[in-house]
């Protein structure tokens with residue numbers, strides 16, 4: 001075989017190779033066990049002593065030529081292949097992404113946070129009390145003796161003869177005064193229970209209790225505090241009305257109503273802490289006076305989110321929970 005011709009053929013083949021597979025095939029074709037160059041080396045033995053060195057040299061030369069050329073080509077092909085991968089795998093950062101689904105707080109929790117934040121900024125501290133409460137803290141200490149008709153109004157769930165599920169957050173008033181004495185400024189958010197269920201009542205609901213005790217606290221302070229709070233909560237000046245009412249643990253007592261689309265809506269009870277309550281908790285009513293209020297969280301949430309039925313808040317419908325407070329809210333629930 002003419003080496004010159006083989007070299008030509010080899011160059012031609014190398015020129016045609018366009019990927020690493022082609023190159024691999026060529027390596028086998030020329031340098032493999034039965035490759036064209038390898039066979040030539042084997043045939044060397046058939047040559048005469050004098051011809052052998054020259055022919056060997058020429059074959060080695062060809063071998064080296066092939067190796068050098070294929071190495072250069074291999075680098076080119078590798079680069080070409082990397083470029084091709086980079087091109088097809090490029091990331092289009094302008095493509096829209098599906099947003100991550102984030103968890104959400106329940107509207108009740110959000111309302112509690114919103115209210116607590118306000119009162120904390122006004123210097124109140126947050127208190128806590130047990131949901132399984134004694135009759136004493138839920139009623140007696142709050143100036144509601146055993147035979148008092150107010151007890152019947154509460155539709156109480158009794159646990160046993162002395163213990164019950166608290167019907168309001170007011171027992172925390174007594175617990176806080178006993179703990180911290182006067183002067184005092186606390187709020188207490190929490191669950192309360194009453195055996196009651198219809199479109200506007202659920203057997204478990206949430207209240208926030210507020211209590212302020214200091215020297216010379218009067219009803220004007222109470223009105224101012226609550227009106228300011230309501231303006232903050234609804235983000236506008238609402239029509240607010242303090243309607244005379246009755247609670248055994250406040251005197252005088254009032255119900256706070258706000259003007260809704262459908263008319264006046266009752267949202268909280270309040271009043272000046274009854275002297276009997278202060279005395280029971282060991283505070284001198286001649287030196288100190290105070291006001292207290294109890295606010296229904298579900299009502300506030302319902303108004304804030306413009307919901308029709310409060311029971312939605314208890315159905316664990318994720319569509320409700322994932323809505324932020326806006327008009328889409330109603331649409332999402334259809």
Ligand code: PHE
Nearest residue numbers: 168170269270271292293294
């Ligand atoms: N505890 C009363 C209720 O549940 C509300 C209230 C609290 C009224 C504090 C006056 C003062 O209805």
